[in-house]
Structures are given as C-alpha cells and as structure tokens.
Amino acid sequence: MKKFSILLIINVLSANVLFSQDQEVVKALKKSDFYRGGSEGIEWNVKVQNIEQGQLKNNLVLSVEGSANDSHFYSLISFLEPKKFEGQKLLIRDNNMWFIKQGLTNPVPISSRQRLSGSAANADVAAANYSKDYTIESVENGTFNNANCWVLELKAKDNLITYPKVKYWISKKENFGLKAEFYGKSDKLIKTATFEYHNKIEYKSQKYDYLSKISISDMINKDDKTILSISSVSFPVFSSAKFQKDRLLD
Numbered sequence: 001m002k003k004f005s006i007l008l009i010i011n012v013l014s015a016n017v018l019f020s021q022d023q024e025v026v027k028a029l030k031k032s033d034f035y036r037g038g039s040e041g042i043e044w045n046v047k048v049q050n051i052e053q054g055q056l057k058n059n060l061v062l063s064v065e066g067s068a069n070d071s072h073f074y075s076l077i078s079f080l081e082p083k084k085f086e087g088q089k090l091l092i093r094d095n096n097m098w099f100i101k102q103g104l105t106n107p108v109p110i111s112s113r114q115r116l117s118g119s120a121a122n123a124d125v126a127a128a129n130y131s132k133d134y135t136i137e138s139v140e141n142g143t144f145n146n147a148n149c150w151v152l153e154l155k156a157k158d159n160l161i162t163y164p165k166v167k168y169w170i171s172k173k174e175n176f177g178l179k180a181e182f183y184g185k186s187d188k189l190i191k192t193a194t195f196e197y198h199n200k201i202e203y204k205s206q207k208y209d210y211l212s213k214i215s216i217s218d219m220i221n222k223d224d225k226t227i228l229s230i231s232s233v234s235f236p237v238f239s240s241a242k243f244q245k246d247r248l249l250d
Contacts, residue, residue, distance in 0.1 A: 022136075022139075026131070026136070027175075028150060028170050028172070028175040029130055029131045029136070029152065029168075029170065032131075032170050032175050032176060032177040033068070033130055033131050035176055035209075035210060035211055036128075036177060037068070037126075038073075038131075039068060039203065040069060041235055041236050041238050042068075042233070042234070042235055043064065043232075043236055044063075044064050044230050044232055044234070045062065045064070045230070045232045046062045046063075046126075046228050046229065046230055047059065047060070047062075047231070048060040048061070048226065048227070049226065049229075051224060051225040052224050054223045059082070060079060061081035062078065062079055063077070063078045064076070064077050065078075065236075065242065067238050067240075067243065068129060071132075072094060073127065073129045073132060074091075074092065074093050074094075074240075075091070075127050075243075076089065076091055076092075076242065077089065077090040087101060087102045089101075091243065091245060091247075092127055093245075095158070096109070096160075100248040100249065106249075107245050107248045107249070125180070125214070125216050126228055128163075128166070128180070134154035134156055134157060134166060135155050136152055137152075137154065138153045139152055142169060144171075144179050147171045147172075147178060148171070148173070149169040149170055149171055149172060149178060150172060151168070152166075152168045153166075154166040163183060163184070163190070165182075166180055166182055166183070167180065167181040176195065176197050176209075178194065179194050179195070180192065180193045180195075189219045190218075190219055190220060191216055192216070192219060193217070194215045195214055196211075196213040196214075197209045198212040199211060199212040199233055203235055210233055212229070212230050213229050214227070215228075
C-alpha cells in the first residue's frame, strides 16, 4: 500500500509538471504571435525583395494594416511601390483572401492552390496566426542560433488553412518565434522562414523588441527567396468595416 501511495504521488506530481509546461508553451505561442503582429490594431510598412533563381526580381513597398485576437485575424495589404503595382490590394480575413487591382470591378478570391506560390504564399507565411489556427501536437526541446527553444509541431485546425503542418521554434527566454517550417498535405516541406526582432516599439505603456525581418526560403525552387523588412510600426484602432471585402473597391 505504501509503495502504491508513493507511485500515486509521483504520477500526480509528474502530471502537474506536464500541465504547467503545457500552459507555459501555450502562453509562449500566443506571445510569439504578438511579436509578429498579432494585436487588436497594427500598421507597418514592408519592403519586399523577391529573389528568383538567385537573382533579384523586384523590390516592392507595401502598407500593412491588421487586427487580430482570439476570434479573428484581418489584414489589408496595399501596394505602394513600384508605380506599376500602385492600387493593388490584398485582403485577408481569417482563412480567406481576395485581390483587387485597377481594371477589376470586383475583388478576386485567391484559392488554396494559388496561395502556395507567389506573393500570396508569402502573405500567408507573414500573417500566420499560430495560436488561433493550429493545435499543438508535440513539443520538444531544441536550439536555434544558440537560443534554447521549444520546438512545436503544429497541426492546422481545418482544411482551409494553407499549410496543414508547421514546425515552429520559439525562444524560451523572450518567446520570439525564430524559425518555422511549412509543410504541404503530403507532408512535404514547402517553405522555411526565419524571423528577426530589431524594431523597438511601445505597446500599452510597455517597451518591446519587435519583428523587423522575415526571410522566406522556397524549398521547392531552392534558388527562390523573399525578404520582408518591416518598419514604421504603430498600433492604431481600426473599425471592423475597414476589413470588409467591398472596401477593396474604395
């Protein structure tokens, strides 16, 4: 009986430790989303460098406005430069995406297949809301660039999410998302992304290091890469009307 009681105590303590660690990882995942733009209102500028076959194809400048919480993720991306792309917009509402440009009378929906390549796919990588759209399947200890990390395997909550599986490195110290691997339906690695945090921001009277750069590598076309450099971060309050589909025509 005494041996049974000791084993029972050990099992209870072990379960409490695991539960505590699970809660810590869930909180870290949510914090990592915040550092990458997951807040009620955010606005920033993004310089995009698209590299194809090892050569710089183009430079773009975008304005990104967004809003995120536990129930929704909205983002409006406006193309500012070069001149030929001016007026183009991309709207993301949770797992739906639409595109508009001069000459179109209605926004065009972007399919899941289209979202696996080109700028739409990079928007999905940049805007991924892991704590909302994925469940944690497993957690391991690991490192990335000498930082101790939790390495999470994430599974998409539904089939509308572009990447059904993500492997994600979160630093234990700051809760920064440092690296992500994005997998397709056949469990094939499609893209990898690394994240840097050199912007200094103030949010609700607290100062933070914040996302400054995302480097996205195409693992299918291995000479293709996209670099997103983020600046001019602010936290305005947006009405939900701003992210309605018909506003793309404004």
